[in-house]
Amino acid sequence: MNVSAQDAAAELRALAESGRLIAEYPRAGGLVDRLTGPELDRAGRLLARLDPGEIAREHPALPSVTVGVTGHGTLAPLIPALAAQFARHGLVLRPVPTDFGNYVFDLLDPGSELHRARPGLVLCVLDPNVVFDEVPVPWRPDDVRRAAAGRVELIERLAARFDEAGRGTLVLNTMPLPRRYAAQLVDHRSRAALGVAWREANTRLLRIAEHHPSVVVLDLDPIVAEGVQVADDRLSVYAKMHLTGDLLAAYAADVGHLARQLTGRTKKCLVLDLDGTLWGGVLGDDGVEGIEIGDGRRGEAFLAFQRVVKQLGAQGVLLAVVSKNERALVDQALREHPRMALGEPDFVRIVANWQPKHDNIARLAENLGLAPDSFVFVDDSAFERELVRREHPGVAVVDLDADPAWHVRALLRDGWFDAREVTADDRARTRRYRDEAARLSFLDGFASTKDYLRELGIHVRIEPVTEADAARVSQLTLRTNQFNLTGHRLQPRDVLELTGDTSALPLAVRAGDRFGDHGLVGAVLARRDGDLLRIDNFLLSCRVFSRSIEESCLNWLLRHARDTGAAAVLGTYRATPKNRRVADFYPRNGFAPVGPGGDTATYRHGLADIAPPPAHIRLQTPEGDPA
Known part of the structure; x- marks a missing residue:
């Protein structure tokens, strides 16, 4: 159901008057999102009276x-x-x-x-x-x-x-x-x-x-x-x-x-409708030549919106389409319309079918290896927007009205993709996700994942973090949620301090394969503490999951610790709402628990029995020789 600003303000006041505003704080946030002007001011005054400690206790995941x-x-x-x-x-x-x-x-x-x-x-x-x-x-x-x-x-x-x-x-x-x-x-x-x-x-x-x-x-x-x-x-x-x-x-x-x-809540992917959003008219009814784009007042407004979308995509924002349309006709429009600013290469995925959009968004998230709450969804249909809001509360939904001249303002209103710095890895992100589609197609030709990984030709380079890497490593800590063993966030300055700390061992992980270069996809943040090597955090981009890159890097670190006189390696896992899938990372790789565990657990590897590294990965070490 479409909740109006008036309804949202009334519900928020009712929550405050009934004393349920803290208990319903996440819901309150969604209501505030509908408000502007004086109603937003009043909502802020209500929320400012709440005890932040009580909110945190009631909602520890926030x-x-x-x-x-x-x-x-x-x-x-x-x-x-x-x-x-x-x-x-x-x-x-x-x-x-x-x-x-x-x-x-x-x-x-x-x-x-x-x-x-x-x-x-x-x-x-x-x-x-x-x-x-x-x-x-x-x-x-x-x-x-x-x-x-x-x-x-x-x-x-x-x-x-x-x-x-x-x-x-x-x-x-x-x-x-x-x-x-x-x-x-x-x-x-x-x-x-x-x-x-x-x-x-x-x-x-x-x-x-x-x-x-x-x-x-x-x-x-x-x-x-x-x-x-x-x-x-x-x-x-x-x-x-x-x-x-x-x-x-x-x-x-x-x-x-x-x-x-x-806090790591920057969005990563802009999911766009087509008819009424990227162009005027209905592609299935009007045909490629009949849609509004580039010509006339409305056509110029749609073209201006496409140019802004393209600008965002050039800076590392993933662009995807989820549209109720025929895929062949969509491809034709993107390829052949003379005034189209966006083309098929600008998108990491194009989903055009007649399935419910919230289902397509779920499949798109799975296909890209991203959580739905890293998506921003833009659609001119209030029905589709409310359905996505209901089924995927974490998705940011941009409200558009019938006038395309306001599309740009609506999209840019909330800085969903703001970052401290755009890196070279960001600018190459779309190409790398498109390369991943080629990898998936390549996988279809193999009877087993083992054969696929062996033929993929994965190569990994692990080396000390440099000053030039600081922005990207910081970005990994801020944006990586699933394979982030502690959830700790670092600013570029924090990473730079690690590079100058003689007891620290900050390592950058780069990877590639037969289909292309992934760039800097991970980091291992370790430090020497007497005869122990402590892993303060381990991060890996979701782009390269399930390829044993993490096992290869951990195996090298264990051998490095043993060869440099360490008695053991300690690793810390701190549970967050999104990293549960890697809760067993250390036990799975030969570490034993130290202490009672819980949301923050420490594991120890005694270095006496180090498993062999994954055979399908060629690892380049800091010394420059393949491991």
């Missing part, structure tokens, strides 16, 4: 994120806005607000309340008064330039200190320039000079993230360009609230996207 909030002005609307956004994404917000105007002390003093909370995210909210409170009266553009340069220099020092502390992610933002400052200059030449000075300061802010891996800088200019008011003069003067609630709400939405990415 990730909790401690968020420090500091800044120059008062930020009263920000916590409720964050509470709403975190609920939408299935996260539990643990806010740590600090006194306004205290951001320098909060960030510099290691004993501050903010640092003591050990937040995963620290929001240092900057507003125009950060600069203008330092500007004399009367002032000229050069005065603003000097004040802005001094403030940015201070913020650069704060970012460097935060980076050195090695705790969490610091979020900064650019400072919007309200018209009331430019309007105080009566000549256009001075206004232009002020604009230059302000943009120079914001450019320096944006570049802080280039030098400090623990820093993210959110650019508020695109939000302001959408017509969001920057400041309310009364609140700015009387309450020291220098950014409006609307702007803080939009900022909170971007923080929600970031928190989702940091």
